Every structure is written in structure tokens, then in C-alpha cells.
Amino acid sequence: MAVKTFTKNGRQFRGICFTDKSVLEEMEYEFADFIVDDIKIIQQLNFGKLALSIFDKVILSFDRVHNKPQTLSDMEEMSEVIVVQTGDVFDNHDGTFDKDYQGTLYVFHNDWLMCDGRKLFVADEYYIKEFIELKKVDINA
Numbered sequence: 001m002a003v004k005t006f007t008k009n010g011r012q013f014r015g016i017c018f019t020d021k022s023v024l025e026e027m028e029y030e031f032a033d034f035i036v037d038d039i040k041i042i043q044q045l046n047f048g049k050l051a052l053s054i055f056d057k058v059i060l061s062f063d064r065v066h067n068k069p070q071t072l073s074d075m076e077e078m079s080e081v082i083v084v085q086t087g088d089v090f091d092n093h094d095g096t097f098d099k100d101y102q103g104t105l106y107v108f109h110n111d112w113l114m115c116d117g118r119k120l121f122v123a124d125e126y127y128i129k130e131f132i133e134l135k136k137v138d139i140n141a
Contacts, residue, residue, distance in 0.1 A: 003030050006114075006131035013131060015114040015123065018082055018107045027082070027113055034120045036087040036099045044079040082107040086120045 003026065006013045016027050024039050051072060059069040063078070070078070087102040107113050110125040123131065 002026075005134045006128075007134055008131045011116060012134070013114050013116050015112040015128070015131075017112050017128075018109060020077060021080070024082065027084075031113065031115055031120055034086055034088075034115060036085040036089055036101055040083040042081050042083060043076060044081060078109045080109060082113070084113065084120065 004015050004017075006015055014030065016023055016030060018027075021041060024041065028035060028039055055072050057071060059071060063070050063074075084105040084107060085101060085103075086105055088100040090098040090100070092098060102119075105113070105120060105122050107122050108124070112123040112125075112128050114121050114123050
């Protein structure tokens, strides 16, 4: 997932959608100035190895929102949450840092971690529809 640029009410925003663990490094890099600690990922559900070994390939539910069947692994992945500590970090130039925590954001599956250049916020998959994605234009075309 690449970083996308959006606009709303004449302002620009940068955003990354949380689809799986692979976006964590990109989020930490892109929003480093606004994240106080490394991003943590937690899981709301945990079926355990035995349940996964028995039922992992079996379709157990249907995700009506995204119109697709789900296995236990799919359900666990959808239940992951990113915990983002927001704020500022000040380099004291002596090997120490002061951290100014401003809040905690919880980014659920298919939510967008967004930044307006001043602060981070979360846009869920319904609220993101209020933003207009800016497409890159090929000037050589």
C-alpha cells in the first residue's frame, strides 16, 4: 500500500490504509514526526493454533461489507488494531529525547491513518469517502 494524497475543503492530507502488517514500517516512516513510540499492533481475537490447524481452510463466516467469505485467519487479520501514540519528540542533542504525548489513536482494519501536516487522525473506510484522492499526473504523457 502506497501513501496516498487526498484533498478536502481545499486542504491536502496524506494517508495510508491499514490492510495488513506490511504497512506498519511505511506508516512509521511517513509519519515519524508525529509518532512518539513505535507503532504497536494488537489482536482483538485469538483462536489459537489448534483451532487454526483444524478450521483455517474452512469458510466460517461471510463479510457482507466487503462481500467475501472468511476463514479463521481472515477473521483474526480483520481483528488486528494498530495503536499509535501521537505527539512530538524533542532531541536534546545529548543522546536523550523528551516526548510530548498528545494522544492515542486506534487504527482498525481498512481504516486510514491520515495527517494534515499538523496532526494525525484516523479516517474509517466510510469517512475516507468524504476525501478526494489526488492522482499523480504523468507530465511526459
